[in-house]
Amino acid sequence: MDASQNTSNSVDHHLAEEHQKYFTFFNVSIALIMLTAIELVIVYVPIHPGIVMGSLVVMSLIKFLAVIWWFMHLRWDMILCTLVFLSGLIIATGTVIALMLLFSEDPSGAPMI
Amino acid sequence: MSSHTDNDPLEELKKTSTGVENKKLAMWAFLASDCMFFGTLISTHLIYRKVYPDVEDVIDIFDIELTGFSTFILLMSSFLMALSVSAAHKNNLPSMRWCLGGTIFFGLIFLGCQVYEFQHFVFDKDLTLSSSIFGSTFFVLTGTHGVHVALGIFWLGSWLIYSFTDRYKRENALDVEVAGLYWHFVDVVWIIIFTVVYLVEYIEF
Amino acid sequence: MSKRILPIWAGLMFLVMLISIPQCTFSGDGRWFNIEGQQSALDPKGPIAQNQADIFYLILWVTLFLFITVGGALALAMWRFRERKGDDPNYIPPQSHGHPLIEVGLVVASAALLVVIAIPTFGGIILKKQVPVHLEADAIEVNVTGYQWWWGFEYTEHGFYTANEIVFPAGRAVKLNLHANDVIHSFWLPKLAGKVDLIPGQVNTMWIKADEPGYFWGQCAEFCGDSHAYMLFRAIALPEDEWNEWLERQQRETIVGNGDYAPVKEDIEDRELVLKGAELYAQHCARCHSVDSRLQTMGPNLAHFGSRTSIASGWMENEPEELHRWLKEPHKVKPGNFMWYGFPDPSDPSRVQMEGLKDADLSDSEVDALVAYLYTLQ
Amino acid sequence: MSSHHSPDSAAAHSEPTGLWHRPLKKTGWVGFLTTVDHKKIGIAYALGALFFLLVGGVEALIIRLQLMVPENELISARLYNQLFTMHGTTMIFLAVMPLSAAFFNYIMPLQIGARDVAFPRMNALGLWCFLLGGILINMSWFFDQGAPAIGWFAYAPLTDRQFSPDIGTDFWIMGLQILGIASLVGAFNFITTILNMRAPGLSMMRLPVFTWMTLITSFLIILAFPAITIALVELMFDRHFGTYFFNVDGGGKPILWQHLFWIFGHPEVYILILPAMGIISEVIPVFSRKTLFGYPLIIFSGAVIGFLGFAVWSHHMFTTGLGIVATTAFAFLTMLIAIPTGVKIFNWIGTMWGGRLRFTTPMLYAVGFIWMFMMGGFTGIMHSSPPVDAQQQDTYFVVAHFHYVLIGGSIFALLCGIHYWFPKVSGRIMDETWGKINFYTVFVGFNIAFFPMHILGMTGMPRRTHTYKEEMGWAEPNFWATIGALMLGFGILSCIIQMIYSYYKGAKSPNDPWGGRTLEWATASPPKEYNFAYTPVIHARDQVWEDRHGTPEKRMDKIAPDPEHGIHMPDQSWWPLITSFGIFFACLGIVFFRYEFTFFGSLSYTNGIGLLVVGLVVTLVGIVKWALEGPGGYHLYPDAEDMEEIRQSQSKN
Structure with a gap:
């Protein structure tokens, strides 16, 4: 098996894979725009604010994960990249949530929790 | 059978203990760190929104159509970025240049929207860094994001220019991918900011 | 020469240590450990400080137990397995990689000791935050404000101010609302209660109670600028009758009309x-x-x-x-x-x-x- | 040793790359300023850190002399406040962290069998940012109002322009920013290096513990530093642009600073102690002649300590009026940390148990570490209980606690590491007798200095007070603490003198004087430029030990380099140095933003914008040129002696 054939094989393989990715990216970006549009509309819809809040959180989470999963190639990369990123993401999320809870105040300005 | 990897410079770069290229791994570590940067800024903003909900009439200040438009622009630039990385991996330089150019163009539009938004807030709505605590946290948070976007544009622009020189090699696809990771991250941060800074204000509790 | 200098020097060092220990544990006038010092937290005169000292001693005993067992094992290992003169320098001891049972056992044991500490800790947290119901009824309330570098006390129920000396009746709870005027300070009366910070923009609360009448020293415990070290205060717990007398005196007007200083009496010397x-x-x-x-x-x-x-x-x-x-x-x-x-x-x-x-x-x-x-x- | 430049990099050299050509000189000033060699950078880190250790030590001794007797008037209150601020900042950011970084740089690549770190030029950037950051912070001494007087955790609103109008505070803010950059680029580099550049066969569960702790510490750095970076940015905006992040007048919450600071500050404590634990875990097995007891558990507990470190920050704030739920949660989480920490101590004792202990100087420091760290840990358990902490917070009890952890812990372990790896770095061994004399001086001096502080704290002496009244009864412990501090200072100084002496006059050391276990002992002392002439193939956790005592199938294989290709080495570069100066000037520009000050007696005015722009331009040019220059590289060929060694090992197998 000579080297040139091998190389062309690998390039073909690359091409096919990248071609496949194009459609994935296109679908993802359409989904992202749809979600953004829904987000923009839903805040004006007269339903319970809790539901709006919840769906906003869920939708932006989906958008967030879609971008890192497909656009940022985590789907195709080694699991290690995901783990490294998740270490930061989890600690950052935990910190934000903890801070939000710590700043639940009573009227005098002292923390309640 | 080692000829396969020997001939593909991109596979060559993956010859590390974990199989992930050095630059990519360092970039992911940086992005993990950047999560904490933005986590801290976003919590500062949200804490003060929570403590002082009525400090400014935020809905009156915001222009959600413009912000929705710039969010759309940033998402599109992210799409084009994904395509340029794909093209770079195929070593399809013309396609990569067009997509990179589009990414940068959309990035510039986003930045333009932000500049317009800032000057509108400052001059028409009297919201400045020192007008209220909302101004402080809002401008520093979105400004930091804007600085990230500007750096990203500079970085991608460098690669666009570099791709026209004959020093550009197949291995540089990795560098474009790493710059792309950064760009996508700036995008996902905006997804969060768009929701928790802008949209949430419009919910009437 | 160099063979002998090491034991001599090491001996000297330990001699210094031996001299220093009693010097440190006895304060100048011969009292042991300065335990009754002006600001000693180990000489509690009120329920909160008592509770805090109790938990301190509990943890002290737990950690001393740990220190003796773990430290004992360490000392024993250091002694038993040291290389002695004449030992084979090439001796290789049996290699052991660890034992899961030992490891798990030690983890469980330390977790159990932590529970011993955790339970009274929780009680202490509650006690410090909330005035017990039986003391609530006749509690008095004082607003404390920290300034650079002095203390303002406002007796809200009686509407007067005083500074740097907080006076209250012994045996009754005193609820303190802590404000800060400029930077962060910390209100600390070691013999009555551990400290709570005074933070600008928020009002913290604490309470103190002195079991007996007494005179206590307190100090700002959070660095607050140049003269932080000079930001002390005194607390005076009075018996009920003297307290009423003091209250009456404080409420007596020191000012006549709209003048901004007190009138000078006719019948004084000088x-x-x-x-x-x-x-x-x-x-x-x-x-x-x-x-x-x-x-x-x-x-x-x-x-x-x-x-x-x-x-x-x-x-x-x-x-x-x-x-x-x-x-x-x-x-x-x-x-x-x-x-x-x-x-x-x-x-x-x-x-x-x-x-x-x-x-x-x-x-x-x-x-x-x-x-x-x-x-x-x- | 022969070398030549590979064709591709030679081509790069002949291209017009701007102001000057790529530096090639290995020696002299050029060699030092442009180096990318992890060993030289490690040594430079160590020298810088030891210098700042002495600076911080002198500051500490002046503090102690002031407190020696009650109502002393040796120095003014303001100078005292500046001294403890700078002492804390210097010791944490400029002494202990860089000294750990020195070991990360020098030892870690050797332990994983790498030729250099993943990004050698970024490593140089880290070094220069550390040195320039240290200089920037200390420059404040030479300006009119002197150094900052805000404490090392700089609680707002004392740091607001209103309460600290001095320029020292601005120097402190921007200096920490530069040091943050130094730590961050270093950490990204180490993470990539450890994960990606391990020798063949060196799986994660075969990594030396020190390397593991380097990895965990690096993760702590990248996740903790952003919090303080942002907090400092917000503080800088408050001071320069009138924002209200921590300004009460505009609704700012000073308590937010404390949260952000300790979100960084608590992991920072573990950034200081985990490398120390790594060093101890290397030294104890060597001098016990036994493998580390419970290796997986030591690694796991290190990771758990690191992770829990992000969930306990508010235990520094038990007295700030947190609610009952928060106080309880943070108290219990803090207590949990005692378990993995205890596990480490049990395992060190388990390692010693049944071994054959040789009490060399490094071993003495290691055992001293365990004793002192136990004491510091036990007082830590006391602080984890909020009712007890309410009496101990901000008193000398806390001062005693963290000095037991940071001197008795970190510094003892770092001294242990210095004595242990000194032969590897210099090729000479430090004298055992003098080393032990120094150890006893340091150990006894340290205990006399800091044990009495427990008594002082419990009897009511608050920290950060420059004087105290005689009636308080604190005179004797304070007097002896000062005596002890002087002894400690003397011990550390003589340690450093002994190091310098040994470097020039010490006895020559073989490659492996201690009977080491990990890979760094397999190479020459000092290691050649290329670290290893061969690619080591690892078959066991304690590879060098197995080579000496283990079964033949566990011996290390040595793969000789391609005779044509040689060993690839990275090129030197000016751009890290230039970029760091750009960052330095930009930060200096921000310090001088809108500043009026007297300079040599005359009133000067600057807005610093010019300096900021110049700095940013230099930084940008530096980065662009850095990128265009590329990593470069040249090839080295192992000398005959090394080739002979490789041949021998191959024939043996």
Whole structure:
């Protein structure tokens, strides 16, 4: 098996894979725009604010994960990249949530929790 | 059978203990760190929104159509970025240049929207860094994001220019991918900011 | 030579250590451990400090037990397995990689010891935060405000202010609302309760109770600028009758009409001097200090100043010579204080918003007059 | 040793790359300023850190002399406040962290069998940013109002322009920012290096513990530093642009600063102690002649300590009026940390148990570490209980606690590491007798200095007070603490003198003087430029030990380099140095933003914008040129001696 054939094989393989990715990216970006549009509309819809809040959180989470999963190639990369990123993401999320809870105040300005 | 990897410079770069290229791994570590940067800024903003909900009439200040438009622009630039990385991996330089150019163009539009938004807030709505605590946290948070976007544009622009020189090699696809990771991250941060800074204000509790 | 110098030096070092231990544990006048020192947390005089000291001793015993067992094992290992003279230098001991049972056992044991600590800890957290129900009924309430570098006390129920000495009845709970005027301070009365910070923009609460009448020292415990070390205060727990007397005295008006300083009585000695002092007071002091106990201005309230035990926020005893020094050269007693330098303008710190004594240039006799006047404020 | 430049990099050299050509000189000033060699950078880190250790030590001794007797008037209150601020900042950011970084740089690549770190030029950037950051912070001494007087955790609102109008505070803010950059680029580099550049066969569960702790510490750095970076940015905006992040007048919450600071600050404590634990875990097995007891558990507990470190920050704030739920949660989480920490101590004792202990100087420091760290840990358990902490917070009890952890812990372990790896770095061994004399001086001095502080704290002495009244009864412990501090200072100084002496006059050391276990002992002392002439193939956790005592199938294989290609080495570069100067000037520009000050007696005015722009331009040019220059590289060929060694090992197998 000579080297040139091998190389062309690998390039073909690359091409096919990248071609496949194009459609994935296109679908993802359409989904992202749809979600953004829904987000923009839903805040004006007269339903319970809790539901709006919840769906906003869920939708932006989906958008967030879609971008890192497909656009940022985590789907195709080694699991290690995901783990490294998740270490930061989890600690950052935990910190934000903890801070939000710590700043639940009573009227005098002292923390309640 | 080692000829396969020997001939593909991109596979060559993956010859590390974990199989992930050095630059990519360092970039992911940086992005993990950047999560904490933005986590801290976003919590500062949200804490003060929570403590002082009525400090400014935020809905009156915001222009959600413009912000929705710039969010759309940033998402599109992210799409084009994904395509340029794909093209770079195929070593399809013309396609990569067009997509990179589009990414940068959309990035510039986003930045333009932000500049317009800032000057509108400052001059028409009297919201400045020192007008209220909302101004402080809002401008520093979105400004930091804007600085990230500007750096990203500079970085991608460098690669666009570099791709026209004959020093550009197949291995540089990795560098474009790493710059792309950064760009996508700036995008996902905006997804969060768009929701928790802008949209949430419009919910009437 | 070098063979002998090591044991000699090591011996010397341990000798120094042996000398230093008793020196440190006995305070100068021979009391053991300074345990009854002015601000000792190990000499509790109230329920919160008692609870905190109890938990401290509990943890101390737990950790001492750990120190003796773990440290004992370490010492034993160091002794038993040391390389002795004449040992085979190439000896290889049996290699062991660890034992899961030992590891798990030790983890479980340490977790169990932590539970012993955790339960009373939780009780202590609750006790410090909430006044127990049986003390709630006759509790009094005081607003504490921390300033750079003194303490203001406001007796909300009776509507008067005092400074640097908090007086309260023994045996009753005192609820404290903690405010800060400028930077963060921390209210600490070691013999009655652990500290709670005074933070600008928020109101913290705590409570204290003295079991018996007594005189306690307290101090700011959070670094608050140049003169942080001089930000002390005193707490006086009085028996019920003396407390009522004190309350009555504090509420007595020290001011007549709309004047901003107290009238000088007809029948006192050195009346001339006191009158001069009153004049100087009006000229130099009245901008920041008030002698009306119902009014809090920028400086410490000076109503009933003559009856206080300490001056300069607890740093000096209230004696004429000390007061003279304090008024003559306050910046040498407390660096950076506003009484000398004046208040800086918050918008431009290089400018002075209100002048201090630096610009008054008081002579010794003028200071004497001020001292005489201040002591008439009983 | 022969070398030549590979064709591709030679081509790069002949291209017009701007102001000057790529530096090639290995020696002299050029060699030092442009180096990318992890060993030289490690040594430079160590020298810088030891210098700042002495600076911080002198500051500490002045503090102690002031407190020696009650109502002392040796120094003014303001100078005292500046001294403890700078002492804390210097010791944490400029002494202990860089000294750990020195070991990360020098030892870690050797332990994983790498030729250099993943990004050698970024490593140089880290070094220069550390040195320039240290210089920037200490420059404040030479300006009119002197150094900052805000405490090392700089609680707002004392840091607001209103309460600290001095320029020292601005120097402190921007200096920490530069040091943050230094730590961050270093950490990204170490993470990539450890994960990606391990020798063949060196799986994660075969990594030396020190390398593991480097990895965990690096993760702590990248996740903790952003919090303080942002907090400092917000503080800088408050001071320069009138924002209200921590300004009460505009609704700011000073308590937010404390949260953000300790979100960084608590992991920072573990950034200081985990490398120390790594060093101890290397030294104890060597001098016990036994493998580390419970290796997986030590690694796991290190990771758990690191992770829990992000969930306990508010235990520094028990007295700030947190609610009952928060106080309880943070208290219990803090207590949990005692378990993995205890596990480590049990395992060290388990390692010693049944071994053959040789009490060399490094071993003495290691055992001293365990004792002192136990004491510091036990007082830590006391602080984890909020009711007890309410009495101990901000008193000398806390001062005693963290000095037991940071001197008795970190510094003892770092001294242990210095004595242990000194032969590897210099090729000479430090004298055992003098080393032990120094150890006893340091150990006894340290205990006399800091044990009495427990008594002082419990009897009511608050920290950060420059004087105290005689009636308080604190005179004797304070007096002896000062005596002990002087002894400690003397011990550390003589340690450093002994190091310098040994470097020039010490006895020559073989490659492996201690009977080491990990890979760094397999190479020459000092290691050649290329670290290893061969690619080591690892078959066991304690590879060098197995080579000596293990079964033949566990011996290390040595793969000789391609005789044509040689060993690839990275090129030197000016751009890290230039970029760091750009960052330095930009930060200096921000310090001088809108500043009026007297300089040599005359009033000067600057807005610093010019300096900021110049700095940013230099930084940008530096980065662009850095990128265009590329990593470069040249090839080295192992000398005959090395080739002989490789041949021998191959024939043996």
